[in-house]
Amino acid sequence: MLLDPPWTGDGRPDPAFARERAERLAGLGRAPALPRRDGVVALAADLHPDRHSDDLAPWYAAKRQLRPEAGSGVGLPPWPDTVADIRAATLPVRGETERGGSVSEDLAAQASQMSAQLESRFIPGTGHNPHREDLDATLAAILDFLRH
Numbered sequence: 001m002l003l004d005p006p007w008t009g010d011g012r013p014d015p016a017f018a019r020e021r022a023e024r025l026a027g028l029g030r031a032p033a034l035p036r037r038d039g040v041v042a043l044a045a046d047l048h049p050d051r052h053s054d055d056l057a058p059w060y061a062a063k064r065q066l067r068p069e070a071g072s073g074v075g076l077p078p079w080p081d082t083v084a085d086i087r088a089a090t091l092p093v094r095g096e097t098e099r100g101g102s103v104s105e106d107l108a109a110q111a112s113q114m115s116a117q118l119e120s121r122f123i124p125g126t127g128h129n130p131h132r133e134d135l136d137a138t139l140a141a142i143l144d145f146l147r148h
Contacts, residue, residue, distance in 0.1 A: 001090070001091045001092075001093060001142060001145075002090060002091065002092040002093065003093050003129070003130065003131055005079070005092055005094075005102065005103060007079040007083075007092075007102060007103050007107050007111060010078070010080070011078030011079040011080045011081070041056045041057060041059075041060050044056045044059050044060060050133060051132060055132065079111075080110075080111075080114060083111045083114045083115050083118065084114050084115060086115045086117045086118065087117060088117060089117055089119070089145075090115075090117050090118050090119070091118075091119055091120075091121060091141070091142065091145040092108065092111065092118060092120045092121070093120075093121050093123060093130050093131070093138060093141055093142075094108060094120065094121070094122055094123070094130065095122070095123055095125075095126035095127040095128060095129070095130045095133065096124065096125070096126065096127055097127075098127075099125075099126065099127030099128075099133075100127030100128040101126070101127045101128055101130075102128065103120075105122070108120040108122070119145055119148075121141040121144075121145065123137045123138055123141065124137075126138075
């Protein structure tokens with residue numbers, strides 16, 4: 001299962017995106033204006049009002065461990081190459097791009113054409129974290145995938 005895989009555009013790293021993402025991740029949780037855990041957890045609550053409060057402290061801890069270059073795509077093969085190499089049944093689960101999801105409907109369709117092993121599922125009303133935003137729908141998609 002792939003939860004909102006980082007498939008965007010044509011799969012080639014965008015240097016401007018990589019730079020912006022690295023700067024944003026480098027500052028998250030380390031910015032002078034938010035030096036304390038409580039400040040960053042409060043920011044997380046504002047950014048993710050639907051998240052359970054128990055998720056916020058682990059979210060903060062995860063952000064503190066991120067390397068700034070993470071998620072930039074630099075150094076990784078283009079996603080179409082990775083998808084073409086998939087040889088086992090795989091379930092990409094995605095949410096709405098308007099809510100922060102990475103994979104658009106068009107890219108999901110394109111990926112499915114590249115590998116017969118992919119069976120993409122869309123969870124409406126979710127974004128980058130379908131499993132956190134609608135656990136029941138995500139589990140239903142996973143169980144349906146496993147039954148077939």
